[in-house]
Amino acid sequence: MESTGRLDVNHQLGLNDLPYIIRWEDSRCTRCGRCTSVCPVAAIEPGVYERRVVESTGATPLPTTVRKVSSCVKQSTDVMRRCIGCATCRNVCPNDAIAPTFNPANKFNWHANQGGEPYKRGGRRNDNNVSILDRIKFTRISMLTDPALDAGRHEFRVRTYLGRNLPPENLPLKVVGNDLVPDGTPFIPPVREIFPIRIGGMSVGALSPHMWEGLAMGVAYLNEVKGIPVVMCTGEGGMPPRLLKSPFLKYFILQIASGYFGWDEIVHAIPHMQCDPAAIEIKYGQGAKPGDGGLLMASKVLQNIAKIRGVPMFVDLASPPTHQTKYSIEEAVAKMITSMSMAWGFRVPVYPKISGTKTALAVLNNLARNPFAAALTIDGEDGGTGAAYNVSLDKMGHPIASNLRECYLNLVKIGKQNELPLFAAGGVGKRGNLAANAAALMMLGASGTDCGKYIMQAAAGCLGDEQNRCNICNTGKCPRGITTQDPKLFRRLDPDKVAQRVVDVFVSADKELKKIFAPLGRSTELPIGMSDGLSIDDKAVAERLEINYAC
Amino acid sequence: MCRLSALISADYMSPMEPILALETMKEGHDGSGLGLIMRDLGGEFEGLKDYPILSAITSEDGYHTVQEYMESRGFRVKYNWEPTIKLTPAMSIEKRDRYNVIAYEYPPEFVEATEDQKAELLTATRLQLRALGEADQSIYVFSFWPDVVTLKEVGDPLEVGEFFGLDKNPILAKTIFSQGRQNTNYAINLYACHPFFIQGCFTMTNGENTAFVPIREYLTGRGNPAYVGYNSDSEVFAHILHYMRKGLGYPLRYYKDVITPLSSESEFEGRRDAEALRLMKRSLRMLTIDGPNCVIGCDMDGSMFMAQDAKKLRPGVVGGVKGRVGFMSEVCGLASAVPGRDAEKDVFPMKYDMAIVKPGAQEIEVWNQLDGSTSTISLA
Numbered sequence: 019m020e021s022t023g024r025l026d027v028n029h030q031l032g033l034n035d036l037p038y039i040i041r042w043e044d045s046r047c048t049r050c051g052r053c054t055s056v057c058p059v060a061a062i063e064p065g066v067y068e069r070r071v072v073e074s075t076g077a078t079p080l081p082t083t084v085r086k087v088s089s090c091v092k093q094s095t096d097v098m099r100r101c102i103g104c105a106t107c108r109n110v111c112p113n114d115a116i117a118p119t120f121n122p123a124n125k126f127n128w129h130a131n132q133g134g135e136p137y138k139r140g141g142r143r144n145d146n147n148v149s150i151l152d153r154i155k156f157t158r159i160s161m162l163t164d165p166a167l168d169a170g171r172h173e174f175r176v177r178t179y180l181g182r183n184l185p186p187e188n189l190p191l192k193v194v195g196n197d198l199v200p201d202g203t204p205f206i207p208p209v210r211e212i213f214p215i216r217i218g219g220m221s222v223g224a225l226s227p228h229m230w231e232g233l234a235m236g237v238a239y240l241n242e243v244k245g246i247p248v249v250m251c252t253g254e255g256g257m258p259p260r261l262l263k264s265p266f267l268k269y270f271i272l273q274i275a276s277g278y279f280g281w282d283e284i285v286h287a288i289p290h291m292q293c294d295p296a297a298i299e300i301k302y303g304q305g306a307k308p309g310d311g312g313l314l315m316a317s318k319v320l321q322n323i324a325k326i327r328g329v330p331m332f333v334d335l336a337s338p339p340t341h342q343t344k345y346s347i348e349e350a351v352a353k354m355i356t357s358m359s360m361a362w363g364f365r366v367p368v369y370p371k372i373s374g375t376k377t378a379l380a381v382l383n384n385l386a387r388n389p390f391a392a393a394l395t396i397d398g399e400d401g402g403t404g405a406a407y408n409v410s411l412d413k414m415g416h417p418i419a420s421n422l423r424e425c426y427l428n429l430v431k432i433g434k435q436n437e438l439p440l441f442a443a444g445g446v447g448k449r450g451n452l453a454a455n456a457a458a459l460m461m462l463g464a465s466g467t468d469c470g471k472y473i474m475q476a477a478a479g480c481l482g483d484e485q486n487r488c489n490i491c492n493t494g495k496c497p498r499g500i501t502t503q504d505p506k507l508f509r510r511l512d513p514d515k516v517a518q519r520v521v522d523v524f525v526s527a528d529k530e531l532k533k534i535f536a537p538l539g540r541s542t543e544l545p546i547g548m549s550d551g552l553s554i555d556d557k558a559v560a561e562r563l564e565i566n567y568a569c
Numbered sequence: 570m571c572r573l574s575a576l577i578s579a580d581y582m583s584p585m586e587p588i589l590a591l592e593t594m595k596e597g598h599d600g601s602g603l604g605l606i607m608r609d610l611g612g613e614f615e616g617l618k619d620y621p622i623l624s625a626i627t628s629e630d631g632y633h634t635v636q637e638y639m640e641s642r643g644f645r646v647k648y649n650w651e652p653t654i655k656l657t658p659a660m661s662i663e664k665r666d667r668y669n670v671i672a673y674e675y676p677p678e679f680v681e682a683t684e685d686q687k688a689e690l691l692t693a694t695r696l697q698l699r700a701l702g703e704a705d706q707s708i709y710v711f712s713f714w715p716d717v718v719t720l721k722e723v724g725d726p727l728e729v730g731e732f733f734g735l736d737k738n739p740i741l742a743k744t745i746f747s748q749g750r751q752n753t754n755y756a757i758n759l760y761a762c763h764p765f766f767i768q769g770c771f772t773m774t775n776g777e778n779t780a781f782v783p784i785r786e787y788l789t790g791r792g793n794p795a796y797v798g799y800n801s802d803s804e805v806f807a808h809i810l811h812y813m814r815k816g817l818g819y820p821l822r823y824y825k826d827v828i829t830p831l832s833s834e835s836e837f838e839g840r841r842d843a844e845a846l847r848l849m850k851r852s853l854r855m856l857t858i859d860g861p862n863c864v865i866g867c868d869m870d871g872s873m874f875m876a877q878d879a880k881k882l883r884p885g886v887v888g889g890v891k892g893r894v895g896f897m898s899e900v901c902g903l904a905s906a907v908p909g910r911d912a913e914k915d916v917f918p919m920k921y922d923m924a925i926v927k928p929g930a931q932e933i934e935v936w937n938q939l940d941g942s943t944s945t946i947s948l949a
Contacts, residue, residue, distance in 0.1 A: 164777035164861055165881055172880060175832050183851045186817055191845050196820050198845035209851055433790025436855045539779035542829065542879055543857040547783040 031095045035125040037486060038103035038118040040093040046115035049089055053107035053116050058495040061101035065092030091116060097129045103487040106497040120485055137408040140491025140501065142306060142471055143400055144412055146484040150419040150559060152449050154458040157568050158551035160539035167541050169532035174541045176531050178466045180297055181209030181367035181392045183436050208367050210296050213248045214544060215456050215527055218443050218468030219273045219299060221253030223314050223323045224404035226508035229478055229500045232516025238266050239517060240524050248524050249296040254312065254337060256280015256326045262287040267295050275301035276311060277337030279327040294366045298358045303373030305397030305444035307406035308415050312337035318494045318503040347384045355390050367392030374398040374416030374444060382425045386434050393439045396421055400445025402471040404501055405492035418444045419462060423563045426463025426547060435547060439465035447472030453530030461548045462563060474500055477519035478511055571750045571775050572898045575865050576906055577873045577930045579892035581611035581741035588730040590902035591749040601750050603729035604762040605720040606771050607742035609871060620647045620672040621691050624711045624719035628666045631707030635698060642694060643676025653734030662724035662732050670718050688768050692795045709759045712766040721762045744867060748773045761800035765807035769869035772810055774803035775883040775898055776861040781805060787855035806864050809856050814869060821868050822936050825923040828858045829879040839940040865896045871928040879920045887924040887933055888915035891948040894930045914946050
């Protein structure tokens with residue numbers, strides 16, 4: 019016969035083992051049930067407990083001790099239902115009775131691989147240290163030898179080029195009289211003039227309809243009303259058919275990746291397009307999970323997603339880690355760039371995106387020799403993703419700063435730094451400093467930058483952080499309604515408000531960039547490669563990046 | 570800040586004239602050095618127009634190195650000008666061993682060579698001499714080109730002029746650039762002193778070039794071994810001029826479109842060559858300057874020009890009389906160098922302007938970048 023209360027709990031986890039511990043205040047809780055119903059992972063549930071109460075119920079005071087059963091909010095110690103720290107419970111609590119707190123001594127990593135399945139999640143690298151980009155300072159301040167500019171008064175041109183800029187020696191120009199005129203060469207590579215911060219690829223499917231719509235509306239407003247030519251990448255998965263055939267397509271970069279999702283619809287829509295897309299991005303790698311493929315879970319593949327992607331509903335959509343038809347950069351990648359260029363009559367810039375890697379230079383050198391390669395985007399390890407293995411997120415990848423710098427200096431060596439623009443991504447705005455991080459990358463040599471997580475946080479209040487808060491984008495249970503296809507969840511997100519915040523973000527980034535460039539004495543062109551304006555407080559890093567050391 | 574004084578004239582002038590003009594602007598410069606380039610030479614050089622002239626400062630050892638090298642390459646000395654050095658105790662100039670202004674005959678195999686072949690030979694020779702004397706600072710070579718002499722030294726410009734004996738024994742020229750400051754913001758290096766010369770093009774600049782590093786990196790990637798040096802952030806202005814004129818073959822006025830391209834489509838509209846400008850703006854993006862800079866330059870054909878950056882604008886004025894025009898940082902310099910001019914005809918180039926004066930200095934052309942028009946100012 020077994021006793022009713024066992025003390026042998028060796029195979030159970032306790033709250034102290036979990037990454038977030040719920041603090042619940044009995045005295046403040048009204049038992050309304052909002053927190054338990056809203057929790058995306060069922061980490062909390064209504065429960066009961068027995069407690070000692072002192073009561074006095076008669077006409078005269080006669081305190082009596084009684085034991086009663088009370089209702090409460092209980093936290094599960096099941097590792098699969100662990101609290102993710104999203105704090106949605108706190109958001110909905112009318113009485114501030116509940117909140118998760120981070121437990122730095124947690125043992126989650128030791129228990130996350132239940133059932134033999136490695137831990138998978140969304141989000142970013144769980145590294146809370148200050149990034150190199152955030153340690154870089156702008157130290158060449160124009161003083162008496164060259165007057166600084168006034169960010170609020172002077173005219174600035176914060177624009178960059180997406181596309182292959184012909185070397186001046188090859189410009190199809192001839193002198194007629196005293197004028198330069200085109201010499202009739204039929205092909206000039208297409209180039210777009212854009213704002214130097216782009217919204218990086220996040221797909222319809224990975225994002226909820228409201229989130230994607232909000233981003234798209236914000237981008238259109240920025241272009242059409244504010245005159246800031248921000249472009250946004252679709253990510254892999256196509257885009258809504260009506261938008262494909264709309265005049266707003268020019269603000270979107272269509273991404274093709276290893277699953278080719280959505281491309282049947284895109285190709286069929288080409289004859290009906292009113293304008294060309296901003297560019298085509300061929301995704302070969304993603305900084306957050308280099309060498310790993312994508313997965314859109316079956317539960318996210320609802321009718322609209324299935325239609326856009328041209329697949330049946332409710333099936334897992336796996337993008338392979340690599341393009342299955344590609345085996346060499348010299349031949350196959352060149353063919354893909356040419357094919358995509360050909361689809362739009364060579365009017366659209368086509369460029370690859372790779373994850374940050376030690377081999378980026380080899381890719382770069384090949385692209386430098388390919389006259390149809392319009393740019394190269396390098397996505398560093400601090401990039402984000404909707405779904406990946408934790409080990410890929412945390413341990414795979416290359417920091418963006420030195421990878422970009424090395425590539426830029428290599429282009430300088432061969433004189434092609436303006437011909438093949440580099441775009442840098444991965445960790446831009448990691449700590450909320452979007453413009454400063456973007457400017458640092460530009461001065462290291464990037465023609466522009468991408469942001470993804472930043473825009474999700476700033477425009478839609480994404481809860482994720484570098485302490486593994488939330489990061490359940492892969493489950494389709496995003497408590498903010500950003501990365502879900504569940505109408506109950508995405509209705510929490512107002513697309514108009516997302517659009518408004520997108521506009522806020524870029525209008526303010528435009529101003530902040532000017533605030534950085536003005537004291538550097540730069541306004542006419544972006545200070546691309548102006549490395550003499552940068553410093554860092556670490557000699558080894560300064561040496562590696564070939565910038566100044568300042569302390 | 571640097572002060573600039575340049576003259577172009579129908580008649581030969583003494584370099585003391587622009588130097589005296591510099592003296593009137595003395596409050597604006599720190600009197601730390603003098604750089605002189607003289608072109609279209611007269612006097613004893615008048616009959617030597619086809620012979621390349623080496624302008625260099627050397628130590629005794631450096632002088633022998635130069636001699637040996639030039640002989641080994643087949644150059645024979647045609648004429649050797651030596652300054653009449655005057656060094657008084659009051660002067661704060663440190664005399665170096667030798668100030669060389671030597672006209673050479675081309676090596677026999679180059680006598681019939683094309684102009685381009687000769688240009689390559691002269692540039693390669695200059696670079697080689699520079700390399701030979703760079704480590705031990707035994708040779709500073711500033712120019713090696715027909716009909717051009719360069720003199721540079723550290724010290725008060727007027728004193729340096731007298732030190733070289735230019736007041737008594739001047740080198741006469743029809744185009745003279747003078748600049749009154751060493752690069753005192755940083756360590757003094759004779760190679761950092763304006764004006765800068767490359768294959769018939771030369772410029773001097775007022776102001777600090779904030780876009781220096783990207784421009785330098787872009788120029789050094791153009792595959793031209795002569796794009797070296799850059800001890801001063803102003804040297805890139807001469808090389809940009811050379812690159813767009815000689816490398817790309819663009820007409821001179823496009824210099825303005827290269828260093829300060831028009832900003833937007835609405836600005837392009839006024840230009841009949843808008844299509845070319847769009848392409849140039851993208852392809853030459855790395856050569857865009859951000860000022861503050863006033864550039865005074867001389868083209869390969871001897872035309873002089875002044876152009877400003879598009880925003881911060883350094884002081885600069887162009888004015889004169891028929892047969893003599895001054896390009897100066899300040900009006901007082903103009904008054905000194907060109908007495909009797911009609912000051913109402915002075916031109917102060919602004920953000921869209923490029924003032925150009927052709928050899929002979931008969932008139933001032935002001936080209937407007939925004940609409941492509943040219944106004945001509947006739948001089949009396």
